[in-house]
Amino acid sequence: MHLSSIFKEYGVDISQTKLVRHPMSKKDVRDAFQHGMIEAYQASQSKNCFDNCRYIASFIGTNKTEALFIGIYEMVGIITGPKVKDMMPKGYPHPDHFDDKHMYYKLKKLDIMSDMDKKLVIEWGQATKSWYQWARNDKEVLSISNREEKEFPGYEELIVSYSELGDIVAEEDRYRKWVDALKNVNGIYLICDTKRNKQYIGSTYNDDGILRRWSEYYKSHHGGDVNIKKHLKKYPDAFYDFQFTILRILPKNITEKEATRIENKYKDKLCTRNQVYGLNGN
Structure with missing residues (x-):
């Protein structure tokens, strides 16, 4: 099974979607995740990695090459300059992520594929590949917890x-x-x-x-x-x-x-x- 078939089933437009993998091997990712602030972590970026897409499919890197799905997000705006610091949630473990050298992407989590949250695991590929890339770079699905068998629709409906x-x-x-x-x-x-x-x-x-x-x-x-x-x-x-x-x-x-x-x-x-x-x- 490949990620593209799941996106097709749920109506995710891969031409407007990027895949994002936050590796738990990085201390700042681990800290943000443990504080329940991974969404704040991914919203604040030092370069314009999300400017040319409408959606991101977000994953947590659970080991060297695997990734656990945590949601589909829609881009709804961007904040730059001194106002970025105002977007930092209280208690965020790395305040430097919200200085004026960063940009803040306003992201809205969608209900699409919400039943896959923390159930879908994919093979990202070699660790040297970019942590963000277009969804057309298909990924192998390694496992899906508690996913039901699909009924055959009949030959005429197929x-x-x-x-x-x-x-x-x-x-x-x-x-x-x-x-x-x-x-x-x-x-x-x-x-x-x-x-x-x-x-x-x-x-x-x-x-x-x-x-x-x-x-x-x-x-x-x-x-x-x-x-x-x-x-x-x-x-x-x-x-x-x-x-x-x-x-x-x-x-x-x-x-x-x-x-x-x-x-x-x-x-x-x-x-x-x-x-x-x-x-x-x-």
């Missing part, structure tokens, strides 16, 4: 993002019902590049069903399809915007010939051989 597909392919316990459902049928599927309005139709006709084919897309990004390869050469990160859906369920014992015949009919119906918005070459 809409899967690329990042969510990674969680399904990993056969996480949370997606057990989805894995079983996608292994047990073949089908005609549709891949949409939701940002660039491109569509691709394919079919499956193997013993491992739809899941096997979709797993290939997740791992290689293109699944071996020539026109998707060309598309990704032009837009290297486009696979992050891929959306997977099922147009029609096919039986497990369907022949390649019959599956291909039905696939071609859907290509005709949706005009996915059209070079303007289609990614099918034949």
Whole structure:
């Protein structure tokens, strides 16, 4: 599982969000945390690290590379100069954080992902990486305490993002019902590049069903399809915007010939051989 799939589920806009990790290995972080003032600590900065984002997803560095989620915050204003000292809460352990060399970001904690507070743990990466970075730098989720299994919505209702597909392919316990459902049928599927309005139709006709084919897309990004390869050469990160859906369920014992015949009919119906918005070459 990756952090991007959780953000997608909760509607967090990664294009406007930065990830922030406050390492407990630093004494001033530990002091602020122990005084219940970590929000004051992150609000006061010596450089303009948050100026070009609207939200921050905040984490506490629990060891060398892991991070514990503590909330989503929205930027609502900034204070600079002598007035910064007026924002320091009483009893704050490091008054120098609020001198006139610092700026104070007015942050509002949002209810988004509040059920993940102090439950979600991610792998930040090497300790040398910046303590703040854009949310598009995806992170592996290491654990989530007390997270419920997701119900399978049904084949006709199924809409899967690329990042969510990674969680399904990993056969996480949370997606057990989805894995079983996608292994047990073949089908005609549709891949949409939701940002660039491109569509691709394919079919499956193997013993491992739809899941096997979709797993290939997740791992290689293109699944071996020539026109998707060309598309990704032009837009290297486009696979992050891929959306997977099922147009029609096919039986497990369907022949390649019959599956291909039905696939071609859907290509005709949706005009996915059209070079303007289609990614099918034949």
